[in-house]
Amino acid sequence: MTRPKVLISDKMDPNAAKIFEERGCEVDVKPGMTPEELAAVIGEYDGLAIRSATKVTPAILDAATRLKVVGRAGIGVDNVDIPYASGKGVVVMNTPFGNSITTAEHAIALIFAVARQIPEADRRTQAGEWPKNDFMGVELTGKTLGLIGAGNIGSIVASRALGLKMKVVAYDPFLTEERAVEMGVEKADLDTLLAKADFITLHTPLTDQTRNILSRENLAKTRKGVRIVNCARGGLIDEAALKDALDSGHVAGAALDVFETEPAKDSPLFGTPGFVSTPHLGASTTEAQVNVALQVAEQMADYLVNGGVTNALNMPSLSAEEAPKLKPYMGLAEKLGSLVGQLAHGNLTKISIEREGAAAELSGKPIEGAVLAGLMKQYSDTVNMVNAPYLAKERGLDIRSVRHEKEGAYNTLVRVTVATDAGDRSVAGTLFGNENPRLVEIFGIGIEAELAGHMLYIVNEDAPGFIGRIGTLLGEHGINIGTFNLGRRDAGGEAILLLSVDQPIPDTVIKAACALQGVKLVKALAF
Numbered sequence: 300m301t302r303p304k305v306l307i308s309d310k311m312d313p314n315a316a317k318i319f320e321e322r323g324c325e326v327d328v329k330p331g332m333t334p335e336e337l338a339a340v341i342g343e344y345d346g347l348a349i350r351s352a353t354k355v356t357p358a359i360l361d362a363a364t365r366l367k368v369v370g371r372a373g374i375g376v377d378n379v380d381i382p383y384a385s386g387k388g389v390v391v392m393n394t395p396f397g398n399s400i401t402t403a404e405h406a407i408a409l410i411f412a413v414a415r416q417i418p419e420a421d422r423r424t425q426a427g428e429w430p431k432n433d434f435m436g437v438e439l440t441g442k443t444l445g446l447i448g449a450g451n452i453g454s455i456v457a458s459r460a461l462g463l464k465m466k467v468v469a470y471d472p473f474l475t476e477e478r479a480v481e482m483g484v485e486k487a488d489l490d491t492l493l494a495k496a497d498f499i500t501l502h503t504p505l506t507d508q509t510r511n512i513l514s515r516e517n518l519a520k521t522r523k524g525v526r527i528v529n530c531a532r533g534g535l536i537d538e539a540a541l542k543d544a545l546d547s548g549h550v551a552g553a554a555l556d557v558f559e560t561e562p563a564k565d566s567p568l569f570g571t572p573g574f575v576s577t578p579h580l581g582a583s584t585t586e587a588q589v590n591v592a593l594q595v596a597e598q599m600a601d602y603l604v605n606g607g608v609t610n611a612l613n614m615p616s617l618s619a620e621e622a623p624k625l626k627p628y629m630g631l632a633e634k635l636g637s638l639v640g641q642l643a644h645g646n647l648t649k650i651s652i653e654r655e656g657a658a659a660e661l662s663g664k665p666i667e668g669a670v671l672a673g674l675m676k677q678y679s680d681t682v683n684m685v686n687a688p689y690l691a692k693e694r695g696l697d698i699r700s701v702r703h704e705k706e707g708a709y710n711t712l713v714r715v716t717v718a719t720d721a722g723d724r725s726v727a728g729t730l731f732g733n734e735n736p737r738l739v740e741i742f743g744i745g746i747e748a749e750l751a752g753h754m755l756y757i758v759n760e761d762a763p764g765f766i767g768r769i770g771t772l773l774g775e776h777g778i779n780i781g782t783f784n785l786g787r788r789d790a791g792g793e794a795i796l797l798l799s800v801d802q803p804i805p806d807t808v809i810k811a812a813c814a815l816q817g818v819k820l821v822k823a824l825a826f
Contacts, residue, residue, distance in 0.1 A: 303367075303603035305346035308332060308353045311372060312592035315348065322600035338362040346370065346599045355379040360387050368392060368602050370595040373582065376612060385613045392598050392610050396451055397591035398582035403455035405556060405581045406500050406530045410460075412575045413526045413552035414439055414498075437497075440464040445496025446484065447512060448503030448531065449474045450679075450693055456500060457484050468492050471503075471694060472678065475648050478695025486646075493520040498528065504679045505532035515540035518550065526552040530581045533559040538568055545571050556581050625661055628713065629669040631728050631736035634750040634826055635715045636673025638726050638738070641824050642756065645720030649697040650674070657711035657733075659702040667700050670715055709739065741795060746786030748797045754824040755804055760817035761787045761794040768815050769796065776808050793819070 304325045307316060311330075319326040324346070332340075334354065341347065341363040348370045349355065355369055360383055369379055371393040384391050412418060415436035423430045444460045446453050449471035457467045467484040470492045479486035487495070489512075499521065503509045513527065513536040521527075527550060529536055538559055544550040545568075554575035558566060561579060568574050582591075601607040608614055632652075652670050654663060671687035682690060691698060697718075709729040716725040727740040728750075738748045759765055766785075773780060779801045787794035804823045812821040 303345040306344040307348045309350035312589045315592040315596040318596035323604045324600050357383045368599050370599040372591040372595040390614045391612045394591045394594040397594050398587040399451045401584040401587035402581035403452050406456050407459050409528045409554035413554045418575050442497040443495050445492040445499040447501045453502035457482050468495050472646050473694030473696050475695035498526045500528040501531045501535050505534045510534050511537045518544050523549050524551045528554045530556040533557040542567050545573050625665050627734045632666045632669035633673035635726050635728050636670035639715050639717050640674040640677040643717050643719050643724045647717050649718035651699040651716040653701045653714040655703045655712040656706040658713050659704050663700050744786040744795050748784035750826050753803050754799050756822040757796040758820040761791050762817050
């Protein structure tokens with residue numbers, strides 16, 4: 300039997316090559332190749348192990364005639380064209396948890412740095428000054444740390460902060476009361492956290508929901524003298540607003556390891572009193588680099604030799620026999636998870652995934668994974684069908700999977716119900732012709748719709764003239780309607796409108812729609 304052949308094209312811990320060899324792969328280590336040099340040799344390999352330097356472009360993938368898997372030692376895969384790789388049948392893997400401790404420790408280090416003004420004190424001391432009276436820091440003991448994001452890294456930061464005798468208040472839509480007790484933190488909404496925290500640290504990915512989560516408005520809600528640390532993603536903080544808050548003294552100190560634009564060479568924050576910066580060093584420790592290298596080698600070797608799939612960004616955990624039958628169900632399940640994730644309000648505590656009729660006869664795990672992937676994509680930028688269940692459980696989300704063998708109104712049905720602070724929210728869908736996903740119920744209202752592209756969700760009073768008003772509004776703004784789907788509880792009661800459009804819907808149109816007579820809620824959706 301021919302041994303799979305792997306190329307390591309970036310500088311990586313030498314133990315990674317040993318793992319490949321021990322697990323039955325041939326391996327070549329050739330860091331520093333130009334794109335042309337890589338394209339010339341990639342056709343010889345089944346696997347490509349990279350860090351951030353190698354760019355896996357369409358040109359490289361076109362030349363990779365036998366490539367089966369690309370493994371990124373680290374989280375970020377901006378240097379890999381994942382859609383193109385998927386079209387080529389190439390699995391893309393990463394190692395999303397290999398640098399968690401390192402990043403958490405860097406956040407703690409920056410908390411100390413802003414608490415005691417260490418960088419500025421060091422600079423002036425080494426310049427020959429002795430500015431002892433210019434630096435009055437604050438103790439961490441007894442202070443409240445506000446944790447925005449209580450996942451893997453956030454939970455590690457919480458444990459370290461508790462060890463420093465800090466109090467920890469955490470905001471995370473997926474944090475349950477039980478998980479908060481287990482972590483030893485107080486669960487709170489965002490406004491409460493902003494009002495209570497002496498220090499705030501962010502540990503959430505950058506998504507539509509988290510972009511500028513510390514906006515100018517939210518920074519104004521913080522207590523005077525707060526200190527802020529971000530080792531997660533650039534774009535979580537309005538950097539211009541943060542500078543103004545530092546200049547005014549409302550924010551006493553801030554430390555950023557990540558910036559909205561990187562490399563950050565001319566940030567307006569540079570030179571601002573109380574500001575500390577590092578050049579995206581969260582994962583930069585010897586231990587983290589070793590961990591991610593070993594993990595990517597183990598994952599890739601397992602896939603190439605045994606067919607096992609771990610932390611794949613574009614492939615579910617499926618056997619070859621199950622895949623054809625499950626593929627349309629997984630498409631339906633992911634759309635339902637995405638829909639309920641975009642529409643549900645408040646903290647999510649439980650999720651129930653029910654399968655009826657033909658869906659009940661299939662393996663539940665891939666369908667469950669697809670639902671969770673759709674749901675978690677609203678909050679995480681590295682989620683996939685493999686790691687979504689882990690991410691959900693890590694946040695304490697209670698997951699319940701139920702199969703009903705008895706056929707109901709539809710030959711096959713998948714229902715997703717989430718429990719939130721505002722009550723249960725449920726959506727259901729089926730397959731037309733055993734392959735075309737369709738929404739058939741949303742929050743108890745029957746409605747048939749295809750979930751795709753850009754959509755507008757409206758809850759309104761069922762009254763004459765509304766359809767004309769919304770159609771006119773969209774037409775006036777040059778927005779073309781693709782499909783128009785209606786449902787209502789009863790005549791004159793609450794109604795739902797779900798329509799698809801040909802382009803993203805601007806915020807100005809959302810606000811205008813909210814102002815229409817009889818409208819209760821307007822939400823832009825994307826699939």
